[in-house]
Amino acid sequence: MKVIIAGTGAMGATYGSMLKKVGNDVKFLDLWQDNIDAINKKGIEFINLGKKEILEASAYRPSEVHDTADLIIVFTKSMQLKEMLSDIKHLLSDKTCVLCLLNGLGHIDTLKEFVKPENILMGVTVLTAGMKGPGVFEVTNYGNTEIQNITEAGKERALKVVETINNSGLPSVYSSDILFSIWRKACINGTMNACCTLLDCNMRKLGKVNHCRELLGTIVEEFSAVAEKEGVNLNVKEITDLVCWYTTEEFRGVDHYPSMHQDLIQKNRKTEIDYLNGYVSKKGKEYGINTKFCDLITILIHGRESVLIGEGK
Amino acid sequence: MKVIIAGTGAMGATYGSMLKKVGNDVKFLDLWQDNIDAINKKGIEFINLGKKEILEASAYRPSEVHDTADLIIVFTKSMQLKEMLSDIKHLLSDKTCVLCLLNGLGHIDTLKEFVKPENILMGVTVLTAGMKGPGVFEVTNYGNTEIQNITEAGKERALKVVETINNSGLPSVYSSDILFSIWRKACINGTMNACCTLLDCNMRKLGKVNHCRELLGTIVEEFSAVAEKEGVNLNVKEITDLVCWYTTEEFRGVDHYPSMHQDLIQKNRKTEIDYLNGYVSKKGKEYGINTKFCDLITILIHGRESVLIGEGK
Numbered sequence: 001m002k003v004i005i006a007g008t009g010a011m012g013a014t015y016g017s018m019l020k021k022v023g024n025d026v027k028f029l030d031l032w033q034d035n036i037d038a039i040n041k042k043g044i045e046f047i048n049l050g051k052k053e054i055l056e057a058s059a060y061r062p063s064e065v066h067d068t069a070d071l072i073i074v075f076t077k078s079m080q081l082k083e084m085l086s087d088i089k090h091l092l093s094d095k096t097c098v099l100c101l102l103n104g105l106g107h108i109d110t111l112k113e114f115v116k117p118e119n120i121l122m123g124v125t126v127l128t129a130g131m132k133g134p135g136v137f138e139v140t141n142y143g144n145t146e147i148q149n150i151t152e153a154g155k156e157r158a159l160k161v162v163e164t165i166n167n168s169g170l171p172s173v174y175s176s177d178i179l180f181s182i183w184r185k186a187c188i189n190g191t192m193n194a195c196c197t198l199l200d201c202n203m204r205k206l207g208k209v210n211h212c213r214e215l216l217g218t219i220v221e222e223f224s225a226v227a228e229k230e231g232v233n234l235n236v237k238e239i240t241d242l243v244c245w246y247t248t249e250e251f252r253g254v255d256h257y258p259s260m261h262q263d264l265i266q267k268n269r270k271t272e273i274d275y276l277n278g279y280v281s282k283k284g285k286e287y288g289i290n291t292k293f294c295d296l297i298t299i300l301i302h303g304r305e306s307v308l309i310g311e312g313k
Numbered sequence: 314m315k316v317i318i319a320g321t322g323a324m325g326a327t328y329g330s331m332l333k334k335v336g337n338d339v340k341f342l343d344l345w346q347d348n349i350d351a352i353n354k355k356g357i358e359f360i361n362l363g364k365k366e367i368l369e370a371s372a373y374r375p376s377e378v379h380d381t382a383d384l385i386i387v388f389t390k391s392m393q394l395k396e397m398l399s400d401i402k403h404l405l406s407d408k409t410c411v412l413c414l415l416n417g418l419g420h421i422d423t424l425k426e427f428v429k430p431e432n433i434l435m436g437v438t439v440l441t442a443g444m445k446g447p448g449v450f451e452v453t454n455y456g457n458t459e460i461q462n463i464t465e466a467g468k469e470r471a472l473k474v475v476e477t478i479n480n481s482g483l484p485s486v487y488s489s490d491i492l493f494s495i496w497r498k499a500c501i502n503g504t505m506n507a508c509c510t511l512l513d514c515n516m517r518k519l520g521k522v523n524h525c526r527e528l529l530g531t532i533v534e535e536f537s538a539v540a541e542k543e544g545v546n547l548n549v550k551e552i553t554d555l556v557c558w559y560t561t562e563e564f565r566g567v568d569h570y571p572s573m574h575q576d577l578i579q580k581n582r583k584t585e586i587d588y589l590n591g592y593v594s595k596k597g598k599e600y601g602i603n604t605k606f607c608d609l610i611t612i613l614i615h616g617r618e619s620v621l622i623g624e625g626k
Contacts, residue, residue, distance in 0.1 A: 195616075198511065198613055198616075199613065199616045199617055199620050200617075200620060201616075201620045205619070205620050206616075208619060209612070209615070209616040209619045209620070210612070210615050210616070210619065211612045211615070212616075214612065215609070215612050215613075215616075218605075218608075218609075290603065290605070292531075292603070292605030292606060292609070293605060293608075293609050295531075295606075296528070296531075296605070296606050296609050296610070297609070299522070299523070299524045299527065299528050300511055300512065300528075300613075302522070302523050302524070303508075303511075303512045303514075303519075303522040303523070303525075303528075304512055304513075306518070306521060306522045306523065307512050307513060307514045307518050307522070
């Protein structure tokens with residue numbers, strides 16, 4: 001299969017490398033010149049569950065590539081998705097599937113601006129990887145990938161992509177309800193990421209805060225109310241149990257700081273809050289639903305961005 | 314007038330010293346032994362608008378004093394008021410007025426548990442003072458004091474206390490609507506204190522945050538809705554304009570960090586949130602009013618206390 005990775009961060013590099021190793025024709029796109037140069041000069045370097053390996057690869061800026069592909073996997077930060085889609089517009093043929101595995105909500109609407117619905121595949125992944133520097137990546141956990149078409153016409157392509165990814169060694173399944181999975185994961189991120197960032201703590205400490213369940217449960221209620229308007233049924237009790245579980249001993253990563261904390265507090269970078277609680281807040285206003293916790297969380301996270309990064313109004 | 318200062322922090326020391334200097338019989342009570350010892354040994358030391366002065370004074374633990382007074386001024390942290398009232402129970406005669414100038418909401422209910430309503434005087438002060446160490450205080454601004462009785466029967470006593478404080482050199486007026494003044498000040502503290510603490514910033518930076526007016530205005534709306542149930546009419550637009558003004562160039566203290574920020578972030582001490590947004594949140598639930606911003610702010614401030622001071626559930 002001809003594959004283009006649109007965004008060669010840790011996730012894109014991992015998916016692309018696995019697909020390339022089993023014989024697919026993979027091109028890596030990125031906007032960061034240092035990263036492109038490093039990959040072209042030294043290949044993609046992986047620390048793969050602790051073991052170093054190098055894969056020869058070619059990386060390009062989107063404008064340098066002219067041949068289309070069967071599959072484009074977009075792997076940007078949420079706020080860069082639109083710009084990336086615009087940059088690769090010339091690579092989107094009638095038969096090019098675009099697979100989006102980004103965290104967060106609202107991406108389908110953005111994809112639809114550029115891609116025909118039958119070519120859009122949505123997914124959720126729990127693979128975890130990090131970037132160590134230009135061209136150097138680390139995979140810490142090969143989690144599952146779920147994928148589904150968003151219109152009936154896309155089903156055959158989705159099944160083919162699932163098979164291709166599975167054959168590359170990344171466990172992958174066809175999802176019967178990807179919207180549910182996306183919202184479910186958004187609830188986890190919309191509670192853990194937002195609250196640990198605002199409280200400047202890891203998940204274990206979040207779990208020790210008074211009224212923690214009220215805090216997380218109210219956020220889940222608001223996500224659920226908006227999800228319902230969009231045809232997705234979340235069981236508030238079950239999802240609240242799930243997100244609370246992430247703050248307990250039983251969760252292996254309980255001492256970790258979620259990615260939003262790393263982005264904002266540790267690296268002083270803008271967060272993806274607009275694609276989590278910010279999406280629920282915005283849609284809540286459109287649908288006339290009270291989403292005050294998400295409203296305030298979104299204002300406060302942007303407020304922290306403004307204080308730490310210095311970009312206010 | 315025989316006066317007892319119940320709580321000799323910066324505010325208590327200032328009011329007590331001014332009253333003592335013009336001939337009132339003033340006793341200073343406190344629970345911190347180092348402070349009591351320092352005052353008894355070296356007197357009360359003031360840095361008075363930059364100028365040092367020392368006033369000979371006697372300080373005691375509440376249990377060491379047995380004579381009642383005409384006026385007791387309570388000057389504790391909000392969360393210590395009840396304990397102090399319990400400690401000075403034996404000093405409360407039928408004729409002892411208790412004046413409470415504490416910031417925050419809910420103190421009248423606490424006072425009523427110990428003091429007859431006609432003996433309760435409520436007030437608001439904008440005097441600012443700080444403690445430099447045991448027995449050492451600093452006054453930075455001699456602001457106005459407003460005082461009023463809470464039942465008609467207490468009016469004469471209130472007028473007498475206003476006169477006495479005025480005569481000591483502290484500008485003081487009889488208020489025609491002290492509840493309004495208390496709520497108005499609570500709105501200022503419930504916005505500036507809470508938001509600057511959560512965002513870890515001063516008032517100038519708060520003003521630069523996107524949606525700042527929505528943030529402050531929603532908090533004021535919630536305070537106003539609860540105040541209305543308690544017979545106090547706040548004009549949301551006016552109060553929102555006022556609290557927003559504190560984040561502008563025009564406000565001389567715009568670069569200051571509010572006291573809650575100093576308490577929690579700088580000194581890792583518990584905050585008075587339960588007497589500001591926490592009061593509105595609690596009463597909102599009782600009255601069936603949506604006070605979600607105050608609910609979340611209260612949970613988050615207590616969460617930060619738990620993370621920074623380590624006292625979770």
